[in-house]
Amino acid sequence: MFYPVTYNGGVYRHDEILELVEDLGGYLIQKNEMQTEVVLNLFTPKEDFGLLEAKAKELKGELKYAPLAGTDVVLVLPSLAFHHMPHPSCDIAEYLRRKGSSTTMVGLARGVGKRIAQIKEEEKRLIEEHDVAVFIMGIFESCLIKKEKLFYDIKIPVVVTGGPQRLDLRYADEYIGGIGRVSHRLKKKKEIRKLDEVVEAVIKCVEKRREEEADDPLTVEPPRIMYEIKNQIPEINEVLSPVPINLQIDGLRVKLPYVEYRGEMEEIKFDEGYKLREMAEIRRSLFRRSIILKVMPRSETGFTI
Amino acid sequence: MRSLERFEVEVIERGSENKEEEEILDGVIRDIISDLNLTTTIDRMKVFMDPEEPYFIIVAILRHPAPPIKLKEVAEIRAQGGKITLSAQDESYMPSILGFLWKNYGREQVEQPERLSAIINVSNSEIDKISNFIVHDPSKVLFGNVIDAFERITPEGFRIIKRHFSGEEMYFVASEDPIKKDWVEHADRILMEIRGR
Incomplete structure:
Protein backbone atom coordinates (compact mmCIF):
# COMPACT_ATOMS: atom_id res chain seq x y z
CA MET A 1 0.00 0.00 0.00
CA PHE A 2 1.39 3.39 -0.97
CA TYR A 3 1.43 6.46 1.18
CA PRO A 4 0.73 9.72 -0.68
CA VAL A 5 2.91 12.66 0.39
CA THR A 6 3.85 16.14 -0.82
CA TYR A 7 7.39 17.46 -0.57
CA ASN A 8 7.88 21.20 -0.41
CA GLY A 9 11.40 22.49 -0.63
CA GLY A 10 14.18 24.13 -2.59
CA VAL A 11 15.20 23.06 -6.07
CA TYR A 12 18.77 22.54 -4.86
CA ARG A 13 19.41 18.79 -4.25
CA HIS A 14 15.76 17.88 -4.62
CA ASP A 15 16.85 15.15 -7.04
CA GLU A 16 18.14 13.27 -3.99
CA ILE A 17 14.55 12.92 -2.84
CA LEU A 18 13.54 11.63 -6.26
CA GLU A 19 16.38 9.10 -6.26
CA LEU A 20 15.49 7.91 -2.78
CA VAL A 21 11.84 7.47 -3.72
CA GLU A 22 12.84 5.50 -6.78
CA ASP A 23 15.19 3.30 -4.75
CA LEU A 24 12.41 2.62 -2.24
CA GLY A 25 10.06 1.57 -5.03
CA GLY A 26 7.88 4.65 -4.83
CA TYR A 27 6.75 6.92 -7.64
CA LEU A 28 6.82 10.56 -8.54
CA ILE A 29 3.32 11.65 -9.55
CA GLN A 30 3.76 15.30 -10.26
CA LYS A 31 6.53 17.85 -10.12
CA ASN A 32 6.01 21.60 -10.00
CA GLU A 33 9.05 23.82 -10.18
CA MET A 34 8.46 27.44 -9.25
CA GLN A 35 11.68 29.45 -9.52
CA THR A 36 13.68 28.27 -6.50
CA GLU A 37 10.89 26.19 -4.96
CA VAL A 38 9.76 22.73 -5.90
CA VAL A 39 6.62 20.82 -5.02
CA LEU A 40 6.65 17.06 -5.49
CA ASN A 41 3.68 14.75 -5.21
CA LEU A 42 5.00 11.34 -4.31
CA PHE A 43 3.80 7.81 -3.63
CA THR A 44 6.08 6.04 -1.19
CA PRO A 45 5.84 2.65 0.54
CA LYS A 46 4.36 3.27 3.97
CA GLU A 47 7.03 1.35 5.91
CA ASP A 48 9.89 3.44 4.44
CA PHE A 49 8.30 6.78 5.15
CA GLY A 50 10.79 7.42 7.99
CA LEU A 51 13.76 7.31 5.61
CA LEU A 52 12.16 9.89 3.36
CA GLU A 53 11.32 12.07 6.32
CA ALA A 54 14.95 12.03 7.47
CA LYS A 55 16.11 13.01 3.98
CA ALA A 56 13.58 15.85 3.80
CA LYS A 57 14.76 17.12 7.17
CA GLU A 58 18.37 17.06 5.98
CA LEU A 59 17.42 19.19 2.95
CA LYS A 60 15.33 21.54 5.11
CA GLY A 61 12.24 20.64 3.13
CA GLU A 62 8.75 19.92 4.34
CA LEU A 63 7.04 16.57 3.95
CA LYS A 64 3.29 16.39 4.38
CA TYR A 65 0.68 13.66 4.13
CA ALA A 66 -1.37 14.45 1.04
CA PRO A 67 -4.50 12.32 1.21
CA LEU A 68 -5.67 13.44 -2.21
CA ALA A 69 -2.42 12.86 -4.12
CA GLY A 70 -3.10 10.67 -7.11
CA THR A 71 -6.79 11.45 -7.29
CA ASP A 72 -8.68 13.21 -10.02
CA VAL A 73 -11.58 15.33 -8.78
CA VAL A 74 -14.10 16.98 -11.08
CA LEU A 75 -15.95 20.15 -10.08
CA VAL A 76 -19.29 20.46 -11.80
CA LEU A 77 -20.94 23.87 -12.10
CA PRO A 78 -24.35 24.68 -13.55
CA SER A 79 -22.53 26.92 -16.04
CA LEU A 80 -19.26 28.79 -16.41
CA ALA A 81 -20.87 32.24 -16.12
CA PHE A 82 -19.87 34.82 -13.50
CA HIS A 83 -22.65 33.58 -11.21
CA HIS A 84 -20.39 30.68 -10.24
CA MET A 85 -16.93 31.71 -11.37
CA PRO A 86 -14.41 32.44 -10.05
CA HIS A 87 -15.97 32.24 -6.62
CA PRO A 88 -16.58 29.89 -4.96
CA SER A 89 -15.64 27.20 -7.52
CA CYS A 90 -12.03 28.22 -8.10
CA ASP A 91 -11.47 28.61 -4.36
CA ILE A 92 -12.67 25.07 -3.74
CA ALA A 93 -10.54 23.76 -6.61
CA GLU A 94 -7.49 25.51 -5.21
CA TYR A 95 -8.07 23.99 -1.79
CA LEU A 96 -8.34 20.51 -3.28
CA ARG A 97 -5.12 21.01 -5.22
CA ARG A 98 -3.33 22.00 -2.04
CA LYS A 99 -4.08 18.54 -0.70
CA GLY A 100 -2.51 16.98 -3.77
CA SER A 101 -5.52 16.33 -5.94
CA SER A 102 -5.69 17.26 -9.59
CA THR A 103 -8.88 19.06 -10.48
CA THR A 104 -10.98 19.58 -13.58
CA MET A 105 -13.84 22.00 -13.89
CA VAL A 106 -16.88 21.22 -15.97
CA GLY A 107 -19.61 23.72 -16.77
CA LEU A 108 -22.81 22.00 -17.83
CA ALA A 109 -24.41 23.05 -21.09
CA ARG A 110 -27.91 23.33 -19.62
CA GLY A 111 -27.40 23.04 -15.90
CA VAL A 112 -28.92 26.36 -14.90
CA GLY A 113 -32.39 27.00 -13.53
CA LYS A 114 -34.74 24.84 -11.53
CA ARG A 115 -37.24 23.07 -13.77
CA ILE A 116 -35.18 23.61 -16.91
CA ALA A 117 -31.91 22.16 -15.54
CA GLN A 118 -30.62 19.21 -17.53
CA ILE A 119 -27.53 17.10 -17.86
CA LYS A 120 -26.43 15.38 -21.04
CA GLU A 121 -25.50 11.71 -21.20
CA GLU A 122 -22.09 12.72 -22.54
CA GLU A 123 -21.53 15.04 -19.60
CA LYS A 124 -22.41 12.23 -17.20
CA ARG A 125 -19.90 9.93 -18.83
CA LEU A 126 -17.24 12.64 -18.73
CA ILE A 127 -17.89 13.14 -15.01
CA GLU A 128 -17.73 9.40 -14.39
CA GLU A 129 -14.21 9.27 -15.82
CA HIS A 130 -13.05 10.93 -12.60
CA ASP A 131 -12.77 9.69 -9.01
CA VAL A 132 -15.06 12.06 -7.13
CA ALA A 133 -17.47 14.73 -8.37
CA VAL A 134 -18.12 17.97 -6.48
CA PHE A 135 -21.34 19.70 -7.55
CA ILE A 136 -21.34 23.41 -6.74
CA LYS A 146 -35.18 19.64 -7.61
CA LYS A 147 -31.68 19.64 -9.06
CA GLU A 148 -30.89 16.22 -7.65
CA LYS A 149 -31.84 15.01 -11.11
CA LEU A 150 -28.45 16.23 -12.27
CA PHE A 151 -26.55 13.66 -10.23
CA TYR A 152 -28.95 10.93 -9.13
CA ASP A 153 -27.50 8.26 -11.42
CA ILE A 154 -23.85 9.26 -11.39
CA LYS A 155 -21.80 6.22 -10.49
CA ILE A 156 -18.92 7.93 -8.69
CA PRO A 157 -19.23 9.52 -5.21
CA VAL A 158 -20.88 12.94 -5.29
CA VAL A 159 -20.21 15.83 -2.91
CA VAL A 160 -22.66 18.73 -3.12
CA THR A 161 -22.13 22.27 -1.83
CA GLY A 162 -24.99 24.71 -1.48
CA GLY A 163 -26.57 27.52 0.49
CA PRO A 164 -28.79 25.92 3.17
CA GLN A 165 -26.83 24.82 6.24
CA ARG A 166 -28.51 21.45 6.51
CA LEU A 167 -30.17 19.55 3.73
CA ASP A 168 -31.03 15.94 3.21
CA LEU A 169 -30.18 14.99 -0.34
CA ARG A 170 -30.96 11.39 -1.21
CA TYR A 171 -28.45 10.92 -3.98
CA ALA A 172 -25.47 12.88 -2.70
CA ASP A 173 -22.81 11.10 -0.65
CA GLU A 174 -21.94 14.28 1.24
CA TYR A 175 -23.57 17.68 1.52
CA ILE A 176 -21.74 20.81 2.69
CA GLY A 177 -24.01 23.75 3.43
CA GLY A 178 -23.22 27.40 3.91
CA ILE A 179 -21.45 27.93 0.57
CA GLY A 180 -24.06 29.14 -1.83
CA ARG A 181 -23.45 31.78 -4.40
CA VAL A 182 -20.52 33.91 -3.31
CA SER A 183 -19.20 36.90 -5.19
CA HIS A 184 -16.03 37.49 -3.23
CA ARG A 185 -12.92 35.49 -2.51
CA LEU A 186 -13.46 33.07 0.36
CA LYS A 187 -10.97 34.31 2.93
CA LYS A 188 -12.82 34.89 6.17
CA LYS A 189 -12.22 32.41 8.93
CA LYS A 190 -15.75 31.01 8.67
CA GLU A 191 -15.41 30.56 4.93
CA ILE A 192 -12.03 28.87 5.18
CA ARG A 193 -13.60 26.41 7.63
CA LYS A 194 -16.22 25.60 5.02
CA LEU A 195 -13.51 24.95 2.44
CA ASP A 196 -11.84 22.58 4.89
CA GLU A 197 -15.16 20.78 5.31
CA VAL A 198 -15.43 20.32 1.54
CA VAL A 199 -11.91 18.92 1.43
CA GLU A 200 -12.71 16.56 4.31
CA ALA A 201 -15.84 15.34 2.55
CA VAL A 202 -13.82 14.63 -0.60
CA ILE A 203 -11.17 12.82 1.45
CA LYS A 204 -13.90 10.71 3.04
CA CYS A 205 -15.20 9.72 -0.38
CA VAL A 206 -11.71 8.93 -1.63
CA GLU A 207 -10.91 6.81 1.41
CA LYS A 208 -14.16 4.94 1.02
CA ARG A 209 -13.31 4.17 -2.57
CA ARG A 210 -9.82 3.05 -1.60
CA GLU A 211 -11.26 0.75 1.06
CA GLU A 212 -13.73 -0.76 -1.36
CA GLU A 213 -10.93 -1.30 -3.77
CA ALA A 214 -8.82 -3.08 -1.12
CA ASP A 215 -11.45 -5.85 -0.98
CA ASP A 216 -10.82 -6.62 -4.63
CA PRO A 217 -7.37 -5.20 -5.37
CA LEU A 218 -6.40 -3.85 -8.76
CA THR A 219 -4.34 -6.13 -10.98
CA VAL A 220 -1.61 -3.49 -11.08
CA GLU A 221 -1.19 -0.24 -9.19
CA PRO A 222 -1.80 2.79 -11.49
CA PRO A 223 1.55 4.47 -10.58
CA ARG A 224 3.34 1.40 -11.89
CA ILE A 225 1.57 1.80 -15.24
CA MET A 226 2.56 5.46 -15.25
CA TYR A 227 6.19 4.50 -14.73
CA GLU A 228 6.08 1.99 -17.60
CA ILE A 229 4.37 4.46 -19.95
CA LYS A 230 7.11 7.00 -19.26
CA ASN A 231 9.75 4.37 -20.05
CA GLN A 232 8.15 2.77 -23.10
CA ILE A 233 6.40 5.67 -24.84
CA PRO A 234 9.00 8.47 -24.96
CA GLU A 235 6.55 10.84 -26.73
CA ILE A 236 4.83 11.40 -23.39
CA ASN A 237 7.75 13.60 -22.35
CA GLU A 238 7.00 15.98 -25.22
CA VAL A 239 3.39 16.57 -24.18
CA LEU A 240 3.00 20.21 -23.16
CA SER A 241 0.17 19.65 -20.71
CA PRO A 242 1.18 20.37 -17.08
CA VAL A 243 0.18 16.86 -16.11
CA PRO A 244 0.76 14.52 -19.07
CA ILE A 245 -0.37 11.52 -17.04
CA ASN A 246 -3.16 12.05 -14.58
CA LEU A 247 -3.40 9.42 -11.86
CA GLN A 248 -6.71 8.20 -10.56
CA ILE A 249 -7.71 5.72 -7.88
CA ASP A 250 -8.52 2.96 -10.35
CA GLY A 251 -6.75 4.05 -13.49
CA LEU A 252 -5.15 6.95 -15.28
CA ARG A 253 -5.67 9.44 -18.04
CA VAL A 254 -2.88 9.81 -20.58
CA LYS A 255 -2.82 12.97 -22.64
CA LEU A 256 -1.90 11.33 -25.92
CA PRO A 257 -4.24 11.02 -28.92
CA TYR A 258 -6.21 7.78 -28.77
CA VAL A 259 -6.13 6.80 -32.44
CA GLU A 260 -2.35 7.05 -32.82
CA TYR A 261 -1.32 5.57 -29.49
CA ARG A 262 -3.90 2.93 -28.63
CA GLY A 263 -1.78 0.18 -30.23
CA GLU A 264 1.41 1.19 -28.43
CA MET A 265 -0.46 1.50 -25.17
CA GLU A 266 -1.85 -2.02 -25.43
CA GLU A 267 1.62 -3.44 -26.04
CA ILE A 268 3.28 -1.97 -22.96
CA LYS A 269 5.24 -4.79 -21.35
CA PHE A 270 5.74 -5.47 -17.66
CA ASP A 271 8.66 -7.38 -16.11
CA GLU A 272 6.29 -10.11 -14.98
CA GLY A 273 5.56 -10.93 -18.61
CA TYR A 274 2.11 -9.42 -18.90
CA LYS A 275 0.98 -6.77 -21.36
CA LEU A 276 -1.11 -3.78 -20.45
CA ARG A 277 -4.11 -4.90 -22.52
CA GLU A 278 -4.48 -7.95 -20.26
CA MET A 279 -4.80 -5.79 -17.18
CA ALA A 280 -6.60 -2.61 -18.15
CA GLU A 281 -9.42 -1.39 -20.28
CA ILE A 282 -8.17 1.26 -22.71
CA ARG A 283 -10.80 3.72 -23.89
CA ARG A 284 -11.03 6.99 -25.76
CA SER A 285 -11.53 9.70 -23.17
CA LEU A 286 -14.21 12.31 -23.67
CA PHE A 287 -11.63 14.73 -22.37
CA ARG A 288 -9.88 16.44 -25.28
CA ARG A 289 -7.73 13.97 -27.27
CA SER A 290 -6.69 11.71 -24.45
CA ILE A 291 -6.79 8.09 -23.43
CA ILE A 292 -8.43 6.78 -20.31
CA LEU A 293 -7.22 3.58 -18.69
CA LYS A 294 -9.27 1.71 -16.13
CA VAL A 295 -7.36 -1.06 -14.39
CA MET A 296 -9.28 -4.31 -13.99
CA PRO A 297 -9.58 -5.81 -10.50
CA ARG A 298 -8.21 -9.22 -9.53
CA SER A 299 -11.65 -10.81 -9.77
CA GLU A 300 -11.64 -10.14 -13.52
CA THR A 301 -8.08 -11.03 -14.43
CA GLY A 302 -7.30 -13.63 -11.79
CA PHE A 303 -3.88 -12.23 -10.84
CA THR A 304 -2.10 -9.23 -9.37
CA ILE A 305 1.43 -8.00 -9.95
CA MET B 1 -22.34 51.18 6.16
CA ARG B 2 -25.25 53.57 6.58
CA SER B 3 -25.81 53.88 2.86
CA LEU B 4 -26.26 50.15 2.39
CA GLU B 5 -29.35 49.95 4.56
CA ARG B 6 -31.42 51.18 1.67
CA PHE B 7 -31.31 47.71 0.18
CA GLU B 8 -33.81 45.15 1.21
CA VAL B 9 -34.11 41.48 0.34
CA GLU B 10 -37.09 39.25 0.83
CA VAL B 11 -37.17 35.52 0.14
CA ILE B 12 -40.33 33.52 0.73
CA GLU B 13 -39.40 30.41 2.66
CA ARG B 14 -42.28 28.06 3.10
CA GLY B 15 -42.31 25.77 6.09
CA SER B 16 -39.29 27.22 7.86
CA GLU B 17 -38.56 30.32 9.83
CA ASN B 18 -34.98 30.22 8.76
CA LYS B 19 -33.73 33.31 7.01
CA GLU B 20 -30.44 31.90 5.73
CA GLU B 21 -31.35 32.02 2.04
CA GLU B 22 -32.18 35.67 2.44
CA GLU B 23 -28.86 36.37 4.15
CA ILE B 24 -26.82 34.70 1.42
CA LEU B 25 -28.69 36.52 -1.35
CA ASP B 26 -28.24 39.76 0.54
CA GLY B 27 -24.48 39.14 0.72
CA VAL B 28 -24.30 38.46 -3.03
CA ILE B 29 -26.21 41.67 -3.81
CA ARG B 30 -23.99 43.80 -1.59
CA ASP B 31 -20.87 42.35 -3.19
CA ILE B 32 -22.11 42.98 -6.71
CA ILE B 33 -23.27 46.52 -5.98
CA SER B 34 -20.01 47.49 -4.39
CA ASP B 35 -18.02 45.78 -7.17
CA LEU B 36 -19.77 47.84 -9.80
CA ASN B 37 -19.55 51.07 -7.78
CA LEU B 38 -23.28 51.57 -7.63
CA THR B 39 -23.70 52.32 -3.92
CA THR B 40 -24.22 56.00 -4.51
CA THR B 41 -26.36 55.73 -7.61
CA ILE B 42 -29.08 53.40 -6.32
CA ASP B 43 -31.31 55.29 -3.96
CA ARG B 44 -33.63 52.50 -2.81
CA MET B 45 -33.86 48.90 -3.87
CA LYS B 46 -35.84 45.82 -3.01
CA VAL B 47 -35.26 42.28 -4.18
CA PHE B 48 -37.91 39.61 -3.91
CA MET B 49 -37.54 35.90 -4.60
CA ASP B 50 -40.04 33.06 -4.51
CA PRO B 51 -38.03 29.88 -5.04
CA GLU B 52 -41.11 27.66 -5.21
CA GLU B 53 -42.94 29.32 -8.08
CA PRO B 54 -40.18 30.37 -9.09
CA TYR B 55 -39.85 34.06 -9.85
CA PHE B 56 -37.53 36.90 -9.00
CA ILE B 57 -38.15 40.64 -8.79
CA ILE B 58 -35.74 43.55 -8.46
CA VAL B 59 -37.19 47.00 -7.98
CA ALA B 60 -34.93 50.04 -7.79
CA ILE B 61 -35.18 53.78 -7.63
CA LEU B 62 -32.08 55.52 -8.89
CA ARG B 63 -30.66 58.86 -7.86
CA HIS B 64 -30.27 61.63 -10.38
CA PRO B 65 -27.04 60.93 -12.19
CA ALA B 66 -24.33 63.58 -12.26
CA PRO B 67 -24.83 66.10 -15.10
CA PRO B 68 -22.95 65.58 -18.37
CA ILE B 69 -19.43 66.99 -18.48
CA LYS B 70 -18.81 69.58 -21.19
CA LEU B 71 -15.49 70.26 -22.85
CA LYS B 72 -15.25 73.79 -21.42
CA GLU B 73 -15.35 72.31 -17.90
CA VAL B 74 -12.30 70.12 -18.40
CA ALA B 75 -10.19 72.23 -20.75
CA GLU B 76 -9.10 75.78 -21.30
CA ILE B 77 -10.15 76.99 -24.75
CA ARG B 78 -8.78 80.12 -26.44
CA ALA B 79 -9.24 81.67 -29.84
CA GLN B 80 -5.95 82.98 -31.25
CA GLY B 81 -5.51 84.48 -34.68
CA GLY B 82 -7.75 82.21 -36.70
CA LYS B 83 -6.95 79.14 -34.61
CA ILE B 84 -8.45 77.60 -31.52
CA THR B 85 -6.10 76.24 -28.86
CA LEU B 86 -7.22 73.85 -26.24
CA SER B 87 -5.43 72.50 -23.19
CA ALA B 88 -7.05 69.82 -21.09
CA GLN B 89 -6.48 69.19 -17.40
CA ASP B 90 -7.17 65.50 -17.42
CA GLU B 91 -5.65 63.01 -19.81
CA SER B 92 -8.54 60.58 -19.47
CA TYR B 93 -10.83 62.79 -21.57
CA MET B 94 -8.32 63.23 -24.43
CA PRO B 95 -9.44 60.22 -26.53
CA SER B 96 -13.00 61.43 -26.59
CA ILE B 97 -11.98 65.05 -27.31
CA LEU B 98 -9.66 64.10 -30.17
CA GLY B 99 -12.25 61.71 -31.58
CA PHE B 100 -14.76 64.53 -31.71
CA LEU B 101 -12.31 66.99 -33.30
CA TRP B 102 -11.06 64.54 -35.94
CA LYS B 103 -14.58 63.59 -36.90
CA ASN B 104 -15.77 67.17 -37.30
CA TYR B 105 -12.73 68.99 -38.73
CA GLY B 106 -10.58 66.24 -40.17
CA ARG B 107 -7.21 65.04 -38.92
CA GLU B 108 -5.25 67.51 -41.03
CA GLN B 109 -6.89 70.45 -39.23
CA VAL B 110 -6.03 69.18 -35.74
CA GLU B 111 -2.49 69.41 -34.41
CA GLN B 112 -1.44 67.92 -31.14
CA PRO B 113 1.84 69.50 -30.00
CA GLU B 114 1.77 67.64 -26.70
CA ARG B 115 -0.23 65.12 -24.74
CA LEU B 116 -2.74 67.47 -23.16
CA SER B 117 -3.19 70.14 -25.79
CA ALA B 118 -4.53 70.57 -29.31
CA ILE B 119 -4.57 73.31 -31.92
CA ILE B 120 -7.49 73.39 -34.33
CA ASN B 121 -7.18 75.32 -37.58
CA VAL B 122 -10.75 76.55 -37.85
CA SER B 123 -12.39 79.94 -37.67
CA ASN B 124 -13.10 81.41 -34.25
CA SER B 125 -16.84 81.10 -34.75
CA GLU B 126 -16.59 77.39 -34.03
CA ILE B 127 -15.56 78.04 -30.45
CA ASP B 128 -19.09 77.65 -29.06
CA LYS B 129 -19.63 74.31 -30.71
CA ILE B 130 -16.31 73.03 -29.39
CA SER B 131 -16.84 74.35 -25.87
CA ASN B 132 -20.23 72.68 -25.54
CA PHE B 133 -19.18 69.25 -26.71
CA ILE B 134 -20.18 66.62 -24.13
CA VAL B 135 -17.03 64.77 -23.16
CA HIS B 136 -18.59 62.27 -20.77
CA ASP B 137 -22.18 61.50 -19.85
CA PRO B 138 -22.37 59.59 -16.55
CA SER B 139 -26.04 58.73 -17.03
CA LYS B 140 -25.26 56.56 -20.07
CA VAL B 141 -22.51 54.59 -18.34
CA LEU B 142 -24.58 54.28 -15.21
CA PHE B 143 -27.57 52.76 -16.91
CA GLY B 144 -25.39 50.06 -18.43
CA ASN B 145 -23.87 49.32 -15.03
CA VAL B 146 -27.25 49.04 -13.35
CA ILE B 147 -28.46 46.56 -15.98
CA ASP B 148 -25.21 44.62 -15.57
CA ALA B 149 -25.74 44.45 -11.80
CA PHE B 150 -29.33 43.25 -12.22
CA GLU B 151 -28.23 40.48 -14.54
CA ARG B 152 -25.57 39.35 -12.11
CA ILE B 153 -27.99 39.32 -9.19
CA THR B 154 -30.76 37.41 -10.98
CA PRO B 155 -30.45 33.61 -10.73
CA GLU B 156 -28.82 32.41 -13.90
CA GLY B 157 -31.55 30.12 -15.13
CA PHE B 158 -34.17 32.84 -15.09
CA ARG B 159 -33.89 33.87 -18.70
CA ILE B 160 -37.36 35.17 -19.36
CA ILE B 161 -37.22 38.75 -18.22
CA LYS B 162 -39.69 41.59 -18.19
CA ARG B 163 -38.12 45.00 -17.72
CA HIS B 164 -39.80 48.27 -16.94
CA PHE B 165 -38.15 51.68 -16.89
CA SER B 166 -39.65 55.04 -16.33
CA GLY B 167 -37.33 57.85 -15.44
CA GLU B 168 -35.47 56.89 -12.28
CA GLU B 169 -37.72 53.96 -11.40
CA MET B 170 -37.26 50.50 -12.76
CA TYR B 171 -38.18 46.91 -12.16
CA PHE B 172 -37.07 43.59 -13.46
CA VAL B 173 -39.20 40.43 -13.23
CA ALA B 174 -37.38 37.22 -14.12
CA SER B 175 -38.35 33.58 -14.23
CA GLU B 176 -37.71 30.38 -16.16
CA ASP B 177 -41.40 30.16 -17.10
CA PRO B 178 -43.44 32.73 -19.03
CA ILE B 179 -44.00 35.79 -16.84
CA LYS B 180 -47.41 35.80 -15.17
CA LYS B 181 -49.56 38.85 -14.76
CA ASP B 182 -49.60 38.38 -10.97
CA TRP B 183 -45.84 38.68 -10.79
CA VAL B 184 -45.82 41.94 -12.71
CA GLU B 185 -48.54 43.26 -10.41
CA HIS B 186 -46.46 42.19 -7.47
CA ALA B 187 -43.52 44.15 -8.85
CA ASP B 188 -45.80 47.18 -9.24
CA ARG B 189 -46.87 46.83 -5.62
CA ILE B 190 -43.27 46.66 -4.42
CA LEU B 191 -42.46 49.75 -6.46
CA MET B 192 -45.34 51.62 -4.82
CA GLU B 193 -44.14 50.44 -1.43
CA ILE B 194 -40.56 51.66 -1.79
CA ARG B 195 -41.62 54.85 -3.54
CA GLY B 196 -43.53 55.85 -0.42
CA ARG B 197 -40.53 55.62 1.85
Missing part, protein backbone atom coordinates in the same frame (compact mmCIF):
# COMPACT_ATOMS: atom_id res chain seq x y z
CA MET A 137 -24.93 24.59 -6.39
CA GLY A 138 -26.80 27.73 -5.46
CA ILE A 139 -28.71 29.22 -2.58
CA PHE A 140 -32.27 27.93 -2.60
CA GLU A 141 -33.32 24.73 -0.88
CA SER A 142 -36.24 23.86 -3.15
CA CYS A 143 -34.02 24.43 -6.15
CA LEU A 144 -31.30 22.13 -4.81
CA ILE A 145 -33.78 19.36 -4.11
